[in-house]
Amino acid sequence: MDATYGKVTEDIALALKDIVGEKNFLFRDEEKLKPFGMDTLSLLTGELHIPDVVVKPGETSEVSKIMKLAGKYKIPVTPRGAGTGLAGSAIPVYGGIVLSLERMNRILEINPVDRVAEVEPGVITNELCKKVLEQGLMYAGYPMSTESSFIGGNVATNAGGGKVIKYGNTRKHILGLEVVLPNGEILELGGRFRKSTWGYDLMQLMIGSEGTLGIVTRVTVNLISGGGSSIDLIVPFPDAHTAVQAVSKVIVDGNILPVAVEFMDRLSLTQSAKYHDIKVPFADREDAGAYLIIQLHGSTPEELEQTYEKTGEICLENGALDVFVAENRRDSENIWKVREEYSQGLGLLGKRIYSNPGDFVVPFSKVPAMIDELKRLETKYNMLIPTVGHIADGNLHTMFIKPDEVPDESWLDLAKGIYNEMTDAAIQLGGVGSGEHGIGVLKKPLFLKTKSPMEIELMRGIKKTFDPDNILNPGKIFS
Numbered sequence: 001m002d003a004t005y006g007k008v009t010e011d012i013a014l015a016l017k018d019i020v021g022e023k024n025f026l027f028r029d030e031e032k033l034k035p036f037g038m039d040t041l042s043l044l045t046g047e048l049h050i051p052d053v054v055v056k057p058g059e060t061s062e063v064s065k066i067m068k069l070a071g072k073y074k075i076p077v078t079p080r081g082a083g084t085g086l087a088g089s090a091i092p093v094y095g096g097i098v099l100s101l102e103r104m105n106r107i108l109e110i111n112p113v114d115r116v117a118e119v120e121p122g123v124i125t126n127e128l129c130k131k132v133l134e135q136g137l138m139y140a141g142y143p144m145s146t147e148s149s150f151i152g153g154n155v156a157t158n159a160g161g162g163k164v165i166k167y168g169n170t171r172k173h174i175l176g177l178e179v180v181l182p183n184g185e186i187l188e189l190g191g192r193f194r195k196s197t198w199g200y201d202l203m204q205l206m207i208g209s210e211g212t213l214g215i216v217t218r219v220t221v222n223l224i225s226g227g228g229s230s231i232d233l234i235v236p237f238p239d240a241h242t243a244v245q246a247v248s249k250v251i252v253d254g255n256i257l258p259v260a261v262e263f264m265d266r267l268s269l270t271q272s273a274k275y276h277d278i279k280v281p282f283a284d285r286e287d288a289g290a291y292l293i294i295q296l297h298g299s300t301p302e303e304l305e306q307t308y309e310k311t312g313e314i315c316l317e318n319g320a321l322d323v324f325v326a327e328n329r330r331d332s333e334n335i336w337k338v339r340e341e342y343s344q345g346l347g348l349l350g351k352r353i354y355s356n357p358g359d360f361v362v363p364f365s366k367v368p369a370m371i372d373e374l375k376r377l378e379t380k381y382n383m384l385i386p387t388v389g390h391i392a393d394g395n396l397h398t399m400f401i402k403p404d405e406v407p408d409e410s411w412l413d414l415a416k417g418i419y420n421e422m423t424d425a426a427i428q429l430g431g432v433g434s435g436e437h438g439i440g441v442l443k444k445p446l447f448l449k450t451k452s453p454m455e456i457e458l459m460r461g462i463k464k465t466f467d468p469d470n471i472l473n474p475g476k477i478f479s
């Protein structure tokens, strides 16, 4: 631990307990504290830092009091949502206080006239989606973890997911934030308006800052019409290159903007189908090396039909082996289950897997080159790299399957090295190391290596302005 940080003494712990109440406070109980020392990354890499104390405030005023107390004694504070993060951003690497937002989970208002919802940060994203749909409205944020992650965590990581191609990532859906600064001050940023040229946009700076600049305590989200209907297609291709070409043709020549275009390679799809015991169309086609799951939207049934027929035709003209249109809800749910929960299927292979998902993004024109790069790595290391992803965004997720000849003890280091090599390649192709999962602790060294010293210096300056003592989520991004 950094010598400049204070320790959580018995007195400080008592003061924290007074703020949140005994039921919402964990101290000196390693078993109970442990789950707050990890996130999803830990399940993959074992990264764990047990905090000294966990507090679960129920109100913004309590968050403010906690930050004032932490500031006074220079104790590190790590904000925490649902802990589904994949970059270790919620792991309290310097111990101290974990501030869990799980109790701040109310949908405060849905306003159809302003087309906004006001929510607390601990609301599960899909709960918000379901509630606004009851009023004919849609919240368009859609990380694949929508049923488990919190809206506050989505804001802090600028979560992406399956529908970014049409609707954009989380920052496109946020109109206002209430945040508690490291010094305990409460700040209102943005509001119920959709345009503003009214000074620097500090709200957008907060989004994606991984809990290093402020704690989000209320979110105003933008809502759009939930009308019309959608349909899902599954389209097999001989290989990934052909699939990529077809996506481009659908969007550019067909003038069709799908809601989602998800990519799965054959291994990921067939294993996932097996795991979930779902019969996926074309899963048994030996000539299919790559699959696209395409979701389309239409305002009327006629428009939807025209759109999916045209999409299917364009795919077939551009190398698709066949097209399946999911005519009922069950088929659609099955297709998405196979995509969203694909990783379990790879577990059936009975091999060790480095499943820390690569999350790089490349320009769409470079997706074929990046796929070649993954093939090169497969050959070089004699291993399989199953790949899925949000292909229309150029954002792919990979896993590494340990070759039998690599000893268990050296696997983690080797996999980390390959991970860096892969991410480096994406950056060389004009991309970035993370499209949605964030930097956290995982990508910090690569991030520092690939950003210009000037940009890092400016970021450090911003961090210092917000958090001069570096108490809020230290050890992340670059700190």
Ligand SMILES: Cc1cc2nc3c(=O)[nH]c(=O)nc-3n(C[C@H](O)[C@H](O)[C@H](O)COP(=O)(O)OP(=O)(O)OC[C@H]3O[C@@H](n4cnc5c(N)ncnc54)[C@H](O)[C@@H]3O)c2cc1C
Pocket: 039, 040, 078, 079, 080, 081, 082, 083, 084, 085, 086, 089, 090, 101, 121, 142, 143, 144, 145, 148, 149, 150, 151, 152, 153, 154, 155, 156, 157, 158, 159, 160, 161, 162, 210, 211, 212, 214, 215, 216, 217, 340, 436, 437, 473
């Ligand atoms: C199966 C699975 C699928 C996934 N799919 C996607 C996907 O498609 N797209 C995608 O983008 N991500 C995806 N993720 C990653 C993860 O779900 C997202 O990063 C999500 O936004 C994290 O939300 P959380 O509530 O779990 O946050 P946590 O993991 O708890 O925290 C993440 C970061 O946000 C900070 N934070 C959390 N709440 C607050 C707050 N109120 N104020 C300030 N900082 C805060 C934390 O300090 C940390 O830095 C997936 C994860 C899993 C396990």
